[in-house]
Amino acid sequence: MNSNELQSRLNLVKNSIKEAVERSGRTVKDVKLIAVSKQQVLDKISFFKERGIVFFGENRVQELIEKNKEITDINWHFIGHLQRNKVKYLLRIGSCKLIHSLDSWRLAKEIDKQARKNNRKIAVLIQVNISGEESKFGLEPDLVAGFLDKLQQLENVEVKGLMTMAPYIETPEDARPYFSRLAQLKHKLQLKGYSLPELSMGMTNDFEVAIEEGSTMVRIGTALFGKREDRP
Numbered sequence: 001m002n003s004n005e006l007q008s009r010l011n012l013v014k015n016s017i018k019e020a021v022e023r024s025g026r027t028v029k030d031v032k033l034i035a036v037s038k039q040q041v042l043d044k045i046s047f048f049k050e051r052g053i054v055f056f057g058e059n060r061v062q063e064l065i066e067k068n069k070e071i072t073d074i075n076w077h078f079i080g081h082l083q084r085n086k087v088k089y090l091l092r093i094g095s096c097k098l099i100h101s102l103d104s105w106r107l108a109k110e111i112d113k114q115a116r117k118n119n120r121k122i123a124v125l126i127q128v129n130i131s132g133e134e135s136k137f138g139l140e141p142d143l144v145a146g147f148l149d150k151l152q153q154l155e156n157v158e159v160k161g162l163m164t165m166a167p168y169i170e171t172p173e174d175a176r177p178y179f180s181r182l183a184q185l186k187h188k189l190q191l192k193g194y195s196l197p198e199l200s201m202g203m204t205n206d207f208e209v210a211i212e213e214g215s216t217m218v219r220i221g222t223a224l225f226g227k228r229e230d231r232p
């Protein structure tokens, strides 16, 4: 893929974000673009970085570590399912700034412990299984409030909001009820006094609908980079 093609993909995505943001009565500053670089080559990551993309999402710890050696000044976001035995490697990466996928107390304790060891704090989002599908990771919506209470014990973990993945859908419109449900959960919890500024929802197929429903972080891979390679 040549640089003209990458540039036009970037323009398209940015333009679609802008239009969706305007439809939701907000401004582009309100929605962060997380470029999902999993299984993508370094050249493409550099290309987007040079054009001002700041946040890059990875879903495998090992892959993030490898890429972080090759490319500096990136703000990495961990977006995949996180195994507890990998947390110690992830927290050593100072440029990994946000974990989108906190979904259990055991994982939270390990993240807190490793953050403390590395003398840092780490921002996290709570992954919510809003669709109730068995195949999906994430907490049941009803358990989120209690989980937030418990997380206050952990000094090195800073909760910034909620994340979800909509079920695989044919048309983006079908994802709307799921995004709307997560936005409502966030609203309800905020009324109870919890601080949850971020809502991470929306991927290549459904990010415009997600923005219309209040997303503040869209995680976009394919629309920017093209099809994923088998190996980065």
Ligand SMILES: *Cc1c(COP(=O)(O)O)cnc(C)c1O
Pocket: 036, 038, 059, 079, 080, 165, 203, 204, 205, 219, 220, 221, 222, 223
């Ligand atoms: C791969 C992935 C994405 C990006 O998916 P695309 O459809 O390529 O935009 C977003 N979020 C998570 C959690 C992912 O694993």
